[in-house]
Amino acid sequence: MKKVLFTLIIIFFSNSYLAKCQTKILGEKNSNTSIISQEKIFVHQNTSFLLTGEYLFYKVYCLNNMTNNLSDFSKIAYVEMVSSDKNLVFRHKIILENGIGQGDYFIPTSVPSGNYKLIAYTKWMRNGEISNFYQNDISIINPFQEDQMVILNNNDISKIEHKVDIKDNLVTYSNKNELIELNISSKNLNNREKVTININSIKNKLAYGNYSISVRKIDSLLIPVRQTAKIFSNANQQKTTSTSILNNPKYLPELRGELFSGKVISKESKKPISNVKVALSIPGKNYIFKIANTNQQGIYYFNIGKEYDNENANIQILHENPDKFELILNQHESINYNSLEFYKFKITSQEKELILNHSINNQIENAYSNEKLDSLKIAPQITSFYNNEAKNYLLDNFTRFKTLKETFLEIVPEVFTRQKKESYTFHVRVYNSEIETGLLPLIIIDGNLIQNQNEILNFKTNKIKSINIVNKMYVYGSQIFEGIISIKTFGGDYTSAFLGDYVKNIKLLKPLANKIYFNQVYEKNNINNRIPDYRRQLLWKPNFRFNKSQETITFYTSDVKGIFEICLEGFNFEGKPVSLKDTFYVK
Numbered sequence: 001m002k003k004v005l006f007t008l009i010i011i012f013f014s015n016s017y018l019a020k021c022q023t024k025i026l027g028e029k030n031s032n033t034s035i036i037s038q039e040k041i042f043v044h045q046n047t048s049f050l051l052t053g054e055y056l057f058y059k060v061y062c063l064n065n066m067t068n069n070l071s072d073f074s075k076i077a078y079v080e081m082v083s084s085d086k087n088l089v090f091r092h093k094i095i096l097e098n099g100i101g102q103g104d105y106f107i108p109t110s111v112p113s114g115n116y117k118l119i120a121y122t123k124w125m126r127n128g129e130i131s132n133f134y135q136n137d138i139s140i141i142n143p144f145q146e147d148q149m150v151i152l153n154n155n156d157i158s159k160i161e162h163k164v165d166i167k168d169n170l171v172t173y174s175n176k177n178e179l180i181e182l183n184i185s186s187k188n189l190n191n192r193e194k195v196t197i198n199i200n201s202i203k204n205k206l207a208y209g210n211y212s213i214s215v216r217k218i219d220s221l222l223i224p225v226r227q228t229a230k231i232f233s234n235a236n237q238q239k240t241t242s243t244s245i246l247n248n249p250k251y252l253p254e255l256r257g258e259l260f261s262g263k264v265i266s267k268e269s270k271k272p273i274s275n276v277k278v279a280l281s282i283p284g285k286n287y288i289f290k291i292a293n294t295n296q297q298g299i300y301y302f303n304i305g306k307e308y309d310n311e312n313a314n315i316q317i318l319h320e321n322p323d324k325f326e327l328i329l330n331q332h333e334s335i336n337y338n339s340l341e342f343y344k345f346k347i348t349s350q351e352k353e354l355i356l357n358h359s360i361n362n363q364i365e366n367a368y369s370n371e372k373l374d375s376l377k378i379a380p381q382i383t384s385f386y387n388n389e390a391k392n393y394l395l396d397n398f399t400r401f402k403t404l405k406e407t408f409l410e411i412v413p414e415v416f417t418r419q420k421k422e423s424y425t426f427h428v429r430v431y432n433s434e435i436e437t438g439l440l441p442l443i444i445i446d447g448n449l450i451q452n453q454n455e456i457l458n459f460k461t462n463k464i465k466s467i468n469i470v471n472k473m474y475v476y477g478s479q480i481f482e483g484i485i486s487i488k489t490f491g492g493d494y495t496s497a498f499l500g501d502y503v504k505n506i507k508l509l510k511p512l513a514n515k516i517y518f519n520q521v522y523e524k525n526n527i528n529n530r531i532p533d534y535r536r537q538l539l540w541k542p543n544f545r546f547n548k549s550q551e552t553i554t555f556y557t558s559d560v561k562g563i564f565e566i567c568l569e570g571f572n573f574e575g576k577p578v579s580l581k582d583t584f585y586v587k
Contacts, residue, residue: 036073036253038065038127041120041134042232042577043079044569046214046540049223049345051355052107052142053362056081057517059212059542060094060101060120061229061571068233068575070099070210074122075305076254076511077101081138084115086337093258093511095307096122100210102542103512113142113151115224115342119335124253130339134232137224139345143359153346175582179207179572180546182582189586191559192522192533197566199551208547211570211578215539215555218565218583219354224343229569229577257305258511263298263328264317267501272298273325277318277479279449282508284310285492286382287447291318291477307379311510312495314448317502318479322451326501332509361534361560368531377514385476386484390468395461404459404487407467414471415485417457424457428471428483442474442481446494455498456487463489517541520556533558544570557586 039062046057058079064071075096081089089111094101120134141151175182185196195215201207252259264276275293278300282288288308292300317325347355365372384390393412401407408415408426418425428441443450450456470484487494499505517540522529535558544553557564568580 036124039063039071039074039122039125040065040132040236041077041122041125042227042229043118043120043134043136044212044229045118045136045226046216046537048137048226049139049221050107051358051362052109052111052140052144053366054107055537056105056107056138057214057540057542058103060096060103062096062099062122063571063575070571072098074124074254075257077120077122079103079118079120081105082117082119082337082340084342086340089116091509093509095511102514104515107140109142109144111140111142113140113145113148115139115345117340117342122254123251123259126251127249130335136227137343139223139343141355143355151345151347153348175580177578177580179203179576180578180580182566182568182580184566184582184584187584189557189584191557191561191586193557194522195555195557195584197553199546199553201549204549206574207572209570209572209578211544211546211568213539213541213544213553214567216565217536217560217562221347221351223345228579229571230579233577256303258303260302260304261330262300262315264294264300265298265326265328267324267326274298276325277477278327279316279318281314281444281448282308282310283312283314283446283448283492283494284308286379287492288382289385289444289447289449291479293478306382308510309379311508313506313508314496315504315506316449316451318449318451322502323500327504329504329506361536364532364534371528371531372518372520374515374517377516379513384468384486386470386474386486390470390484390486393467393469395464395466400461402461403457404461405457407461412467412469414469423454425453426485428469428485430472430483437482439480439482441483441485442476443485445487446489446492448494448496450496452498455496463491465490520558522556534560536560538564561586
C-alpha cells in the first residue's frame, strides 16, 4: 500500500513540475520574445591588416537597438571570419557579461593571402538579415605562400594613390571630443621607453563608460577601413529596418547562457514525443549536469550559464525504455554568406621590403612567445548541484579495493547492490524512510550520467579520487531519485563507451576564455630586458572601464621604429559612442 501511495505522489509531483517547466520554455518562444527588442553588435578590432603569425584582437559590444545602451539580453555572441570565396575560417563563441566580451585569433600559416570579412551577431539577431550583423573587412598576407597573385597589383606604381608618407597625415587624428581627451606624455619616443597616456573626462560623469584601447604600428598601405563606434552608430541610426518585435522567431535569444536544443522522436512512427526527460553532461572537474523535458513538439532546451573546461558532452534520454526513442541534436545552422562583398586589397612589388620587415618582426616575436605569455582569467569554481548535502569519501584515506563493487561493500555503507540475472543495480539506503520506492539513485561519474550500471561494476578504483553520497530522496529537474552517487576521478575525464540512438557524444564549440594580455615592462633586473622585442602591438586593453575624472595608462615601446596609433573605442553609460585616436613616433 505504501509503495502504491508513493508512486501516485511521484506521478502527481512530476506532472506538476513538468507542466511548469514546459510553460516556461514555451513562454520563451511565444510570450517573452515578443517584448525583447533587437540587438546590434559593434566590434573594436585592433587592426584590419595582418600577416600570418599575428593576432587579431577584438572586443564585442552588444547594444540594445532601441536604447543604444549595452544589452543585458543575450549572454552569447558569435564572431566569424569568412574568406572571399565564402568559406568559414573560424567561428568563436563569446561570453557576454552585461553586453561586453572579448576574443582573439592567431593567424596560422594555413590561412592564405587574401581578403576576409569579420562578422559578429547573436542568435537573436539571426532572425534578421545578415546586413544587420557587424561586418568589417580584413586583409591578410601569408608571406610563406608562393602564389600571391590574389593580392598583387600589376598597375604602375605612379598610379597608386596610397603611397604617401603617413607622417604628413597625422593631423587627421582626433584625440579629443566633447566627452574625453587623450594626452600622451611625448610625441617622439625612443625604443623601450615608457609611454604614459592620461585619459581625462571633459564632462565629468558623462564620459564614464566601457571602452577598449589598442596601440599598434601603422604603415603606408591602403588597408580596409576599420569601423569606429561613432561611424557604426551613425550608420545604424540610418537603417529603417524594424526588428524590435518578433512574434514567431526562428532563433530564440540566449537569455541565460548558451542554449542547446534538439528533439526526441519515436523510432517507430518518427513523430515527436513530449514529456520525455533528456540529460546533458559536460564532464570535467567543474562538470555540468542538467535534466530537461521535451515540450509538445518534442523539443528540449538546455541553458548553460556557467563556464566549463571540456569540449566534449553527452546527451541521453532518461527513460525505462530509452531504446524506443531517437535523439536528434540541433547543430549550429550555417549562415548564407553569398551577399557579402569584400574589399580588394592589393600590394605592389615596391612594398616588398615593408612586408618583409613586418614578417621578420613577427617571426622574432613568435620565437620568444613563451617568454611573453598571456594569462587566462580563472573561471569560478562550480559547486555541485547537490551542494553540501553529500557525505564525502576521499578514497586516499581508506584501503583501496580493486573494484567499485568491493569499495561500496567495504567502505560506503550507504550503498548496496542487487543482482537480477546478469544485471546489477546500485542502491542508496535512504534514511528515515520505510517506503520501498522502486526508484534508482542518480549515478554520475565526472558529471556523466550512468544508466547502464553494469558498465561501472568493475570500474578500477585507482582512478577514483572521491565518492559523494546523498542518502535521501532527491528531486532534480522533474525526476525523483533514490539518492545520489557522485564519483569523481583524478583526471575528471571519464567517458562512457555506451552509445546508441538515445545516447550521443557531441563536440561543443566552447566559449573562449577571457585573457589578461601580456604587458611588457622594462625595469631593472627584469628577465625580459635582454630578449629581442619586436612588438608591433604595444598594448591591447579590451576592458577599460572609465569611471573617474582621470585615468593613467602606461606601456613601453619596443625595438620597432615608426608611427604608432592609439585607438580608444567604446560607449559611455548612456550609450553614446566614443572614438578617439592619437599617434606618436618611435625613432
